[in-house]
Structure formats: C-alpha cells, structure tokens
Amino acid sequence: MFREGEWHAPARWLDGSGEDADVVVSTRVRLARNLAGIRFPHRDGETQLNRQRRQLVERLQRCPSFAESWSFDLAVMDDLERRALLEMHVASPDLLRDPEGRGLVVSRDRTHAVMINEEDHLRLQVFSSGFAPQAACDDALLCDSELEAELDFAYSDEFGYLTACPTNVGTGCRLSVLIHLPGLVLGGEIEKILNSLRQLQFAVRGLYGEGSAVQGALFQISNLATLGRSEQDLTAEFARHVAKVVQYERMALERLHRRDPVVMADLAYRALALLQHARVMTSQEAFDRLSQVRMGVVLEILPRIAMGRLNVALVQHQAAHLQLRAEQRLSPAQRGRARAEFLRELLRDV
Numbered sequence: 001m002f003r004e005g006e007w008h009a010p011a012r013w014l015d016g017s018g019e020d021a022d023v024v025v026s027t028r029v030r031l032a033r034n035l036a037g038i039r040f041p042h043r044d045g046e047t048q049l050n051r052q053r054r055q056l057v058e059r060l061q062r063c064p065s066f067a068e069s070w071s072f073d074l075a076v077m078d079d080l081e082r083r084a085l086l087e088m089h090v091a092s093p094d095l096l097r098d099p100e101g102r103g104l105v106v107s108r109d110r111t112h113a114v115m116i117n118e119e120d121h122l123r124l125q126v127f128s129s130g131f132a133p134q135a136a137c138d139d140a141l142l143c144d145s146e147l148e149a150e151l152d153f154a155y156s157d158e159f160g161y162l163t164a165c166p167t168n169v170g171t172g173c174r175l176s177v178l179i180h181l182p183g184l185v186l187g188g189e190i191e192k193i194l195n196s197l198r199q200l201q202f203a204v205r206g207l208y209g210e211g212s213a214v215q216g217a218l219f220q221i222s223n224l225a226t227l228g229r230s231e232q233d234l235t236a237e238f239a240r241h242v243a244k245v246v247q248y249e250r251m252a253l254e255r256l257h258r259r260d261p262v263v264m265a266d267l268a269y270r271a272l273a274l275l276q277h278a279r280v281m282t283s284q285e286a287f288d289r290l291s292q293v294r295m296g297v298v299l300e301i302l303p304r305i306a307m308g309r310l311n312v313a314l315v316q317h318q319a320a321h322l323q324l325r326a327e328q329r330l331s332p333a334q335r336g337r338a339r340a341e342f343l344r345e346l347l348r349d350v
Contacts, residue, residue, distance in 0.1 A: 089127070167227075283339065303350060
C-alpha cells in the first residue's frame with residue numbers, strides 16, 4: 001500500500017460511526033487458526049515458513065473478503081513500513097519482532113486483516129467502528145467460512161480449534177475494544193474498574209495490546225478464555241460487561257464536569273489551542289491533548305469535531321506515518337515539528 005501512495009488513506013473503522021463511538025473507538029474480533037498436520041510456526045524454520053506464507057497468501061486472495069487485498073512479505077519491508085502497520089493496528093508487535101517468514105494480508109478498507117505465521121498460522125482480524133461486537137463477530141465467522149473452503153484447519157471434536165497458546169483453544173475467538181476512558185482516569189476510578197474486569201477474566205492492556213503502554217487514556221479490553229464457550233456466548237458476555245464500562249465512563253465524566261465545569265472547559269480549550277498552534281509536539285503530548293479535546297467534544301464544551309477526524313489523528317500523528325508522509329527518515333526533533341504541523345493542518349478549520 002505504501003508504494004501505491006494509499007498508505008495514508010484512513011481505515012474505515014476510524015470513521016467515528018457506530019454505537020457508543022464517543023467512548024469506544026473500535027471493536028476487533030480475532031480468530032486464531034492453524035493448518036492441520038503442520039507444526040506451529042515457532043517450531044518451523046524460515047524455509048518452511050516462507051513456503052507456507054506464499055501458499056496462504058494465494059489461498060486467502062481467492063476468498064471474497066480478500067479478493068482485492070494487499071499482501072505483504074514482512075521480511076522485505078523496511079522498518080518504517082512495518083512500524084506503520086503496527087500504528088494502523090493491523091499487525092501485532094509479535095508479528096513484527098521476527099519478520100522472516102511472516103506475512104500480512106489486508107483488505108483495501110482495512111476492516112479485514114490476516115496475520116500469517118505469528119503465534120498461529122493464521123490470525124484473522126475484523127474491525128468495526130464504535131461498539132459492535134455482534135456485527136464484528138458475525139463478519140469474522142463469515143470470513144472464517146470462506147477460509148475453511150480453501151484450507152484444512154486443525155480441529156478437535158473434544159477441544160475445538162487447536163492453537164499454539166492454550167488460552168485460545170476452543171473457538172480461538174478473541175474480542176477486544178479500543179476504548180477511551182478519561183473520566184475514569186481523571187476521577188481516580190480507573191483501577192477499581194480494571195481490577196473488576198480482571199476478576200471477570202478480561203485482559204486490560206495498552207494501545208497495542210500485551211506489553212504496550214496506555215497513552216491518552218486509551219485502553220484495550222479483551223476476553224481471555226475461549227474453551228468451552230460458543231462465539232455467541234463469548235460475544236454476549238463481552239458486550240454486557242463492556243457496556244457497563246461505557247456507562248461508568250459517561251457517569252465519571254459527567255461528575256467531573258458538574259464538580260468543576262470551569263476546570264474541565266479550561267483543560268479542553270487549552271488542549272485544542274495547543275493542537276491548533278503548537279510548532280513542536282511529542283507523541284505523548286499529542287495523545288494527551290487529543291484525549292482532552294475528545295473529552296471536551298463529548299461534554300459539548302468544544303465546538304463539534306467529528307470523531308472520525310480525531311480518530312485519524314490518533315493513528316497518523318505517530319512516528320512511522322510522519323516519516324512515510326515526509327518520504328524520509330526524521331530525527332526526533334524533526335518529528336516533533338512534523339507532528340505539530342500535521343495536527344495544525346488537521347484541526348485548523350475547527
């Protein structure tokens with residue numbers, strides 16, 4: 001996509017549509033699958049992994065969901081291009097850590113992606129804007145049916161789909177949301193909510209999943225167990241508990257606003273002013289200021305700014321996107337200037 005000049009086109013799941021899109025940026029459903037009779041990727045060498053990658057790309061592109069897709073051999077991409085795939089959320093840190101023999105297939109609107117030879121042979125991902133676990137799960141299962149027409153997956157009548165990690169055995173279905181929780185963070189209630197989710201067997205992680213940092217009050221919440229549960233049961237339970245988090249966030253934000261509306265307005269307007277006028281900005285400050293502006297929009301303190309515009313900013317202000325846009329590698333100081341310029345331009349007409 002980078003060579004075709006389309007890498008900067010926003011993914012459809014960033015458009016700010018969908019239910020509860022003021023709190024939930026996106027929903028993702030991931031299905032882990034492995035090929036029958038073939039060792040898991042971590043047990044194979046580069047020659048076998050590359051052969052499998054080529055064969056899987058060919059089979060995937062026969063499926064209707066990936067008929068017009070991009071395919072990537074990660075080993076021949078440079079590090080900026082690989083990093084941009086992570087910033088777009090279509091590739092995981094584990095997939096990029098050792099690129100030899102790894103691949104990625106991505107639909108043109110970036111709502112569907114398959115990671116090849118990560119922890120499992122295939123990890124199918126479906127993305128939706130806003131909070132849409134049922135729709136995303138239905139879409140993922142439809143894609144899965146397309147894949148099963150082309151591939152023979154490792155499956156046990158007793159255990160379900162067989163995966164490299166025991167926690168994925170069964171349906172292999174992992175649901176997650178990218179969720180913005182500034183009210184709970186500022187109100188000092190976030191740890192209580194996170195602890196409750198962990199007790200319910202949910203994982204709570206940073207922006208890019210396991211091992212990544214929380215930035216701009218953005219969290220990933222996902223289910224853990226998949227064995228012995230149907231996709232429908234997992235989806236219903238996930239939807240029920242995440243809906244409660246959405247409700248708690250809105251209540252926390254309203255409490256903060258009622259308690260001191262002047263302070264909240266000052267926070268939002270200062271953040272917007274910095275994004276519109278700063279000449280240098282770090283990535284961490286950009287995440288923080290975008291979070292505060294988003295909060296100000298939700299509380300109707302600031303003029304209405306489309307959530308889609310703020311979502312695009314979350315992705316495209318990051319280092320790899322800035323350098324690919326500039327068509328050159330930039331020093332940290334140069335990235336700070338380029339980031340500020342990008343955000344000024346994005347928000348100049350607000």
